[in-house]
Amino acid sequence: MPILRLAWRNLFRHRQRTALLGLVVAYVTVAVLFLYGFLDGYGESLVEAYGAYLVAPVVVARTAWWEDPDPAHGLTRLPVLSHPRVQAQTPRLRFAALVRSPYRTEGLEVVGVHSEGERGLSRLAGKVVQGRWMARRGEVVLGERLARRLDVRVGERLVVETSGRRGPQALGLQVVGILRAGVSTVDHSGLYIPLEDAQGLTGIRATELAVRVPRGWEMRAAEELNRVLSPELRAKGVWELMGPIRYDYEASRLFYIPIVGLFMLLAAVAVTSTTYVSVRERLRELSVMESLGMSPGRLAAMVALEAFLASLVGLVGGLLLGYGLLLYTSAHNVFGPLMRLSVELLPESGLTEALYTAVRPHYALYAATTVVLSTLLAFLFPSRLVVYLNVPRYLKEV
Numbered sequence: 287m288p289i290l291r292l293a294w295r296n297l298f299r300h301r302q303r304t305a306l307l308g309l310v311v312a313y314v315t316v317a318v319l320f321l322y323g324f325l326d327g328y329g330e331s332l333v334e335a336y337g338a339y340l341v342a343p344v345v346v347a348r349t350a351w352w353e354d355p356d357p358a359h360g361l362t363r364l365p366v367l368s369h370p371r372v373q374a375q376t377p378r379l380r381f382a383a384l385v386r387s388p389y390r391t392e393g394l395e396v397v398g399v400h401s402e403g404e405r406g407l408s409r410l411a412g413k414v415v416q417g418r419w420m421a422r423r424g425e426v427v428l429g430e431r432l433a434r435r436l437d438v439r440v441g442e443r444l445v446v447e448t449s450g451r452r453g454p455q456a457l458g459l460q461v462v463g464i465l466r467a468g469v470s471t472v473d474h475s476g477l478y479i480p481l482e483d484a485q486g487l488t489g490i491r492a493t494e495l496a497v498r499v500p501r502g503w504e505m506r507a508a509e510e511l512n513r514v515l516s517p518e519l520r521a522k523g524v525w526e527l528m529g530p531i532r533y534d535y536e537a538s539r540l541f542y543i544p545i546v547g548l549f550m551l552l553a554a555v556a557v558t559s560t561t562y563v564s565v566r567e568r569l570r571e572l573s574v575m576e577s578l579g580m581s582p583g584r585l586a587a588m589v590a591l592e593a594f595l596a597s598l599v600g601l602v603g604g605l606l607l608g609y610g611l612l613l614y615t616s617a618h619n620v621f622g623p624l625m626r627l628s629v630e631l632l633p634e635s636g637l638t639e640a641l642y643t644a645v646r647p648h649y650a651l652y653a654a655t656t657v658v659l660s661t662l663l664a665f666l667f668p669s670r671l672v673v674y675l676n677v678p679r680y681l682k683e684v
Contacts, residue, residue, distance in 0.1 A: 289584055289587055289588045289591060290591060292588055293588050293589075293591035293592045293594075293595055294595055296564075296588075296592050297592060297595055297596055297599075300564065303560060303564070304596055304599070306560075307556065307557050307560055307596045307597065307600060308596065308597075308599045308600035308603060309600065310553050310556050310557070310600065311553050311557065311596075311597045311599075311600025311601055311604060311656055311657070311660075312600040312601070312603040312604035312607065313553075313604070314549045314550055314552075314553040314604070314653075314656055315600065315601055315603075315604025315605060315607075315608055315653040315656065316604050316607050316608040316611065317546070317549055318546055318549070318550065318608075318649065318652055318653045318656075319604070319605070319608030319609065319611070319612060319649045319650075319652075319653060320608060320611060320612065320643070321542055321546055322546075322644075322646070322649045322652060323612040323615070323616070323643035323644050323645060323646070323649065324643050325535075325538065325539055325542065326643075326644035326646065327615075327616070327641055327642050327643040327644040328535065328538075328641060329535055330642075330644060331637075331638045331640065331641050331642070332528060332531060332532070332535060332636070332637075332638075333501075333504075333524055333525075334638065335469045335636050335637065335638040336524050336527060336528050336636055337501075337504065337524045338408055338409045339408060339409060339410060339413075339467050339469045339471075339472050340469065340471055340472065340636050341496070341524065341527045342407060342408070342496035342497055342498065342524070343497065343498050343499045343501075343503075343504045343507070343523070343524050344496075344497040344498075344499055344504055344507055344508045344511065344521055344522070344523055344524070345494050345495070345496055345497065345521070345522055345527060346365060346367070346494065346495040346497060346511065346515065346519055346520070346521045347360075347361065347493060347494040347495070347519070347520065347522075348360070348361060348518055348519060348520075349517075349518055349519070349520050350518075351493055351494070352520055352522070355380070355493070357379065357380070357381045357488050357490045357493055358451075358490070359493075360379065360490045360491060360492055360493040360494075361377070361491055361492045361493065361494070361495065362491065363491070364377055364491070364492060364495060365495060365515065365516070365519060367495070367497060367511065369507070369510060369511055369514070371499045371500060371503055371507045371510070372497055372498070372499060372507070372511075373498045373499060373500065374403075374406040374407045374497070374498040375403075375407070375495055375496065375497045375498070376399070376400050376403030376404055376406070376407050376495070376496050377400060377403070377481060377491070377492035377494070377495055377496075378397055378398065378399055378400075378481070378492060378493065378494050378495075378496050379397070379398035379481060379484040379485060379488065379490055379491075379492050379493050380395055380396070380397050380398075380493050380494070381395070381396055381398075381448055381484065381487070381488050381490070381493070382394070382395055382396075382448065383395075383396045383446050383447060383448040383487075384446070384447040384448070385436065385444055385445070385446055385447075385477060386444065386445040386446075386447065387436040387437060387438045387442070387444055388437075388442075389436065389437040390435065390436050390437060392432075392435065392436065394432075394475055394477050395475070395477075396446060396448070396477050396478075396479060396484065397476070397477070397478050397479075397484075398478075398479055398480065398481040398482075398483065398484020398485065398492075399478050399479075399480070399481055400480075400481045401419065401420050401421055401422075401480060401481075404478075405419070406498070407496050407497075407498045408496075409467070410427075410465060410467065410472070410476075410478065413465050413466060413467040413468075413472075414427065414463040414464065414465055415430065415464060415465065415466040416439075416440050416463065416464040417440035417441075417461070417462050417463035417464060418462055418463050419462075419463055420462055420463065420478070420479070420480055421462075422480070423480050423482050423483050424458075424459055424460060424480075424483065425459060425460055425461075425462040425479070425480065426444055426446075426459035426460065426461055426462065426477065426478070426479050427461075427462060427463040427464070427465060427477075427478045428444075428461065428464060428465065428476060428477045428478070429464070429465050429466075429467075429472050429473040429474060429475060429476035429477070430464050430465060430466045430473050431473045431474045431475075431633070432473070432474060432475055432476065432477060433461070433464050438461050439461065439464075440461055440462060440463065440464060441460070441461065442460075442461050443458055443459065443460050443461070444458070444459050444461060445457070445458050445459070446459060446477075446479065446487065448487050448488060450487050450488040450489045450490075451488065451489030451490070452489055455486075455487045455488070457483055457486070457487055459479060459483070468638055468639040468640055469636065469637075469638050469639075470629040470632065470633045470634065470635055470636060470637050470638070471633070471634055471635070471636045473629075474633040474634070475633070475634065497511075497521070504523035504524045504525065505523035505524075505525055505526075506523075507521075507523065508521040508522055508523035508526070509523075528636070529636075531635050531636055531637070546652075550653075550655050550656045550659060551659060553597075553656050553659075553660070554597070554656055554659035554660040554662075554663055555663065557593050557596055557597050557660040557663075557664070558593060558660060558663035558664050558667055558668065560596075561589065561592055561593045561596070561664050561668045562667055562668045562671070564592070564668075565589055565668045565671055565672060566671070569671075569675065569680050570680045570681075572585055572672055572675060572680075573675060573676075573677045573679075573680035573681050574681070576675065576677050577677055577681060582672060582673045582675065583673070585669075585672045585673075585675075586665070586669035586670070586672045586673050587669070589664060589668045589669045589672055590661055590664040590665045590668075590669050592664070593660045593661055593663070593664035593668070594657060594660065594661040594664070596660075597656055597657045597660040597661070598657055600656075601653060601654060601656065601657050604653065605650055605653065608649075608653070609645065612643050612644075612645045612649075613645060615642065615643040616642050616643045616644065616645050617642070618642075619639075619640050619641065619642065621641040622639055622640060622641070624641075625637060625638065625639050625640065625641050626639050
């Protein structure tokens with residue numbers, strides 16, 4: 287305890303130097319917390335977009351369809367899932383089609399959905415900003431940007447053309463709702479028709495079974511379902527369904543982790559080098575302390591404690607500031623303008639316009655690495671200077 291008191295007292299002998307060290311560590315701490323919070327929040331926004339709007343938390347389809355997503359490889363009969371983690375399930379039918387309005391024609395992926403079943407699985411029905419969600423055959427709901435490109439409004443008609451099992455098929459549909467989900471793919475190219483109409487056009491029952499499971503259980507639930515499904519069926523969790531955007535996200539994490547490590551190492555070097563200079567300035571004082579009976583080991587421990595305490599003060603300040611920043615950005619869509627720009631640049635990526643940072647207690651452990659590094663480096667360098675101190679030489683100068 288006397289060593290701890292001495293180390294704490296020494297911090298205030300050079301207040302400006304200690305304050306600068308604290309600022310360096312606090313800056314790195316805030317950077318570490320914010321970076322991890324941003325990356326985790328970005329990952330959660332992708333899971334939200336793909337799980338609630340674009341695909342589903344878990345999708346069950348035939349192995350042949352996963353290998354070649356042709357509607358001809360769709361489900362011949364709907365599997366009945368009785369797994370305890372399954373909260374809802376509904377069939378969907380995806381197929382390529384030409385969509386004609388009186389003014390324009392576009393090639394799209396049309397999704398046939400069960401109007402009531404979809405309400406219990408996705409959030410699409412709640413994102414209708416004009417009109418209503420479809421309730422019967424002959425109706426269609428589409429994304430806001432797609433409706434703008436096709437120049438159609440609620441009450442007007444579209445024609446969907448595709449090549450089904452019975453040859454070329456076409457169906458006229460009335461626009462009853464326009465969606466604005468804030469998810470790029472839904473708003474730019476989402477077009478949803480009743481499952482019965484999709485079955486009539488293609489002659490296919492369904493291409494997949496969309497399954498809702500509790501948040502965070504997507505991958506494990508898919509693995510558990512694969513153990514009980516027939517060999518021709520396979521379940522995939524939402525992470526497997528993201529495609530290239532998933533690899534972009536994982537690459538970003540791998541890219542930033544070494545940078546964060548470098549920041550923490552540089553902060554620890556700053557603390558150590560400053561402590562080293564401080565020890566050099568106090569060699570005569572330390573010689574006197576050793577001559578009065580304080581062992582070199584205790585002196586070295588005191589020096590390491592000074593580095594530990596200086597970085598700990600910065601860590602505490604950085605944690606307060608960093609978590610305050612994360613809490614604010616986890617409740618306010620601060621990055622909305624940036625994400626909207628990304629959505630415009632990458633309309634088929636599945637990005638969402640809302641991004642909220644995540645807040646996790648273990649970020650503090652990551653940030654504390656700076657304190658550990660500072661203490662270890664202080665043991666290796668400034669403390670080593672004290673251990674091999676030439677006491678008689680410095681006592682002569684007193």
